[in-house]
Amino acid sequence: MQRLANSSRLFLFKHKGLNGTASVRMGSNNKKKNDGSNNKKKNDGSNPQSGHKIPERLKDVPDKENPGFFESVEYYFHRAVQNLIPEFDVSIRARKFTDEDIALRRNGIIMLMQNYSSLLEIQFPFRRDSGEYELIQCYRCHHCTHKSPTKGGIRYALDVNPDEVKALAALMTYKNSCSNVPFGGAKGGIRIDPSKYNNRELERITRKFALELIKKNYVGPGIDVPAPDYNTSAREMSWFYDAYAKTLGSTNINALGMVTGKPLFLGGIRGRESATGRGVFTAAEILVNNEEYMCEIGLEPCMENKTYIVQGFGNVGFHAARYFRRGRAKCLAIVEHDTAIVPDKGTEINYKDLHTYKITKGTIKGYPGTKSAPTDIMFDKVDILVPAAIEKVIRKSNADKVQAKIIVEAANGPLTPAAHAMLLKKNVLIIPDIFANAGGVTVSYFEWLKNISHSSLGRMSFGYDKEISDLLLSSIDTSLSDTFNKKIRIQKSAMYEDRISNATEKDIVQSSLTHSMQRAGRDILEYAEKSDNKLDLRNAAYCSALFKIFKTYEEAGLEG
Numbered sequence: 001m002q003r004l005a006n007s008s009r010l011f012l013f014k015h016k017g018l019n020g021t022a023s024v025r026m027g028s029n030n031k032k033k034n035d036g037s038n039n040k041k042k043n044d045g046s047n048p049q050s051g052h053k054i055p056e057r058l059k060d061v062p063d064k065e066n067p068g069f070f071e072s073v074e075y076y077f078h079r080a081v082q083n084l085i086p087e088f089d090v091s092i093r094a095r096k097f098t099d100e101d102i103a104l105r106r107n108g109i110i111m112l113m114q115n116y117s118s119l120l121e122i123q124f125p126f127r128r129d130s131g132e133y134e135l136i137q138c139y140r141c142h143h144c145t146h147k148s149p150t151k152g153g154i155r156y157a158l159d160v161n162p163d164e165v166k167a168l169a170a171l172m173t174y175k176n177s178c179s180n181v182p183f184g185g186a187k188g189g190i191r192i193d194p195s196k197y198n199n200r201e202l203e204r205i206t207r208k209f210a211l212e213l214i215k216k217n218y219v220g221p222g223i224d225v226p227a228p229d230y231n232t233s234a235r236e237m238s239w240f241y242d243a244y245a246k247t248l249g250s251t252n253i254n255a256l257g258m259v260t261g262k263p264l265f266l267g268g269i270r271g272r273e274s275a276t277g278r279g280v281f282t283a284a285e286i287l288v289n290n291e292e293y294m295c296e297i298g299l300e301p302c303m304e305n306k307t308y309i310v311q312g313f314g315n316v317g318f319h320a321a322r323y324f325r326r327g328r329a330k331c332l333a334i335v336e337h338d339t340a341i342v343p344d345k346g347t348e349i350n351y352k353d354l355h356t357y358k359i360t361k362g363t364i365k366g367y368p369g370t371k372s373a374p375t376d377i378m379f380d381k382v383d384i385l386v387p388a389a390i391e392k393v394i395r396k397s398n399a400d401k402v403q404a405k406i407i408v409e410a411a412n413g414p415l416t417p418a419a420h421a422m423l424l425k426k427n428v429l430i431i432p433d434i435f436a437n438a439g440g441v442t443v444s445y446f447e448w449l450k451n452i453s454h455s456s457l458g459r460m461s462f463g464y465d466k467e468i469s470d471l472l473l474s475s476i477d478t479s480l481s482d483t484f485n486k487k488i489r490i491q492k493s494a495m496y497e498d499r500i501s502n503a504t505e506k507d508i509v510q511s512s513l514t515h516s517m518q519r520a521g522r523d524i525l526e527y528a529e530k531s532d533n534k535l536d537l538r539n540a541a542y543c544s545a546l547f548k549i550f551k552t553y554e555e556a557g558l559e560g
C-alpha cells in the first residue's frame with residue numbers, strides 16, 4: 001500500500017486558537033531544500049531542524065534496552081515540542097511580545113511543561129499482625145499544576161520508585177490534556193507487594209499513607225485527587241476517603257471529591273470500574289473503523305473478526321477483553337505473568353466468569369474451555385495486541401518478535417522508545433497510552449463533578465427531558481394531524497421508550513465517555529495528518545496535549 005505520509009511534503013494548516021487563526025508550517029519541512037538529508041525528520045521521529053534540541057542526556061534513550069521511565073516520557077515530550085515550536089511562537093507573537101521575548105517565554109513554558117512540580121517521599125514504620133515492624137515507603141508526585149486539582153492513580157507494587165511515579169505523573173498531565181480533562185497530572189504509589197499482606201494490614205497501610213498526605217495538605221478535592229491504578233481498587237479508595245472524612249475533610253462539604261474510583265454507596269459513579277477498558281476499546285474502534293489508517297496497515301476497516309490478544313487480566317485487561325468480544329472481535333489469547341490461555345476452537349471466553357475464576361483460584365490457568373500456552377504467545381500473529389499490565393514489556397530486545405498490526409497501549413508505558421521506533425518502522429499502528437487508556441480518568445472526572453455538585457448525573461434532567469420529548473412528539477402529532485386533516489400519532493420505538501423512561505447515570509457516563517474519546521481522537525488525527533508520519537500517533541497525541549497545556553500557561557502569565 002502506498003504510504004500517504006511523505007517526508008518531503010509541506011503541510012500548511014490553520015490553528016484556530018483563542019487568539020484567532022494563524023497559518024503555521026509544521027515540522028522540518030519548511031526548510032529550504034538542499035541535498036535532502038538535512039531537512040528531514042530522523043527515523044525516530046525527532047526533528048532536529050526545528051530549533052528545539054532534545055537534551056544531550058536524553059540522546060541515547062531511543063537506543064536503550066531499559067531506559068528510565070521518566071526519561072522516556074521526557075524524550076517523547078521533546079520530540080513533540082520540536083514539532084510545536086512554530087505553533088507556540090505564533091501563539092506568543094499574537095500577544096505582542098518581541099522576538100527575543102518570544103523565545104524566552106516559549107522556553108520558559110517548555111520548562112514548566114516538562115518538569116514535575118513536586119515529589120513527596122514518605123516513610124513510616126508499620127506494625128504487622130505478626131508483631132514485626134517494617135518501614136513502608138510511599139510516593140506522590142504532582143507534575144504540571146497548570147490546572148487544579150492534579151489527578152492520577154495510586155499503585156501498590158514492589159517496583160514503585162521515584163522514577164516511576166514521576167513518569168506516571170507526567171503521563172497523567174499529558175493524558176488529561178489530550179482528553180480535555182481539566183486537571184493537572186499526579187501519581188503515587190506504595191512500595192509493597194499487596195499479596196503479602198492481609199486485608200486489615202492493607203487497610204492500616206492505606207490509611208497511614210492517606211493521613212500523611214492529608215497532614216501535608218498534599219491531597220484534597222481542589223488540590224490533588226487520587227484514584228485506583230495497578231493493584232488498587234474501589235476498596236483502597238474507600239479507606240482513603242474515610243481517612244479524610246474523619247479528619248480534615250469533616251468540615252469540607254466537598255470531601256467526597258478527594259478521591260475517585262470509590263464504591264457506589266460512597267459517592268462513586270456507575271461505569272468507573274469498566275471505564276478504562278471501555279475507553280481502550282473505543283480508542284481502538286476509532287482507528288479500526290478509519291479506512292485510511294486500515295489501508296495503511298493492510299487491514300479491513302471493521303472490528304468484526306479482528307483477532308486480539310490481551311496481556312494482563314486485571315481491571316483494565318478484563319474489561320477491555322469484554323468490550324472487544326462485544327465488538328465481535330476474536331480472542332486468540334489472554335496472557336498473565338504465570339501463564340497464557342487460549343480458547344478451544346469454536347468457544348468464546350465468558351470474561352465475567354473468568355474474572356471470578358481468577359479471584360477464586362488466584363490464576364487463569366485451567367479455566368474450562370481453554371488450553372494453557374506459553375506467555376510469549378503475545379508475540380504471535382494477531383491483528384490487535386493489548387498490553388494491559390505494566391510498563392516496558394515491549395523493548396528493544398523483543399520488539400522484533402511482535403507480529404501484531406495494531407498495539408493499543410492499555411497500560412501506561414508498555415513500549416520503550418526503542419520498541420516504539422522499531423515497530424513504527426514495521427508499519428505497526430500504535431495507539432498511545434495517553435489516549436488509549438484515558439477512559440478511566442475521564443470517568444473519574446465525571447465522578448468528581450458528581451461529588452462536588454452533590455447530585456448524580458442526570459438527576460435534575462431525566463424527568464424534564466422526558467417531559468420535553470413527550471411534548472415535542474405530541475406537538476408533531478398535532479401539527480401533522482392539522483396539516484393532513486386526520487388524526488396522526490407518531491409511534492415511539494421500544495428502544496426510544498426504554499431509553500427515555502429508564503435513563504440512568506450509567507447511560508450518561510457511557511455516552512459522554514464515547515464522545516470524549518471521539519473528540520480526543522479527532523484532535524490527534526488532525527495532528528497526525530499534518531505530520532511527517534501519520535502512523536506516529538504518539539507524537540500526534542503529545543502535540544495535541546502539549547499545545548493545550550502551553551496555551552494555559554501562556555494565557556495565565558508567567559510572572560506569578
Ligand SMILES: NC(=O)C1=CN([C@@H]2O[C@H](COP(=O)(O)OP(=O)(O)OC[C@H]3O[C@@H](n4cnc5c(N)ncnc54)[C@H](OP(=O)(O)O)[C@@H]3O)[C@@H](O)[C@H]2O)C=CC1
Pocket residue numbers: 228229230231232276311312313314315316317335336337338388389390391393410411412437438440441
Ligand atoms: N485502573 C485504571 O483505571 C487504569 C489503569 N491504567 C494502567 O493499566 C495497567 C493495568 O492496571 P490495572 O488493570 O488497574 O491493574 P490490575 O492490578 O487490576 O491488573 C494488572 C494485571 O496485570 C497482570 N500482570 C502483571 N504483570 C504482568 C506481566 N508481566 N505479564 C502479564 N500480566 C501481568 C496482573 O497479574 P496478577 O494479578 O497475577 O499480578 C494483573 O492481572 C497499569 O499500567 C495501569 O497504570 C491506566 C489507566 C487507568
Ligand SMILES: O=C(O)CCC(=O)C(=O)O
Pocket residue numbers: 151152153154175225226227228229260261412437438440441442444
Ligand atoms: O482515574 C484517575 O484519576 C487516574 C487513572 C490513572 O491512574 C491513569 O489513567 O493512569
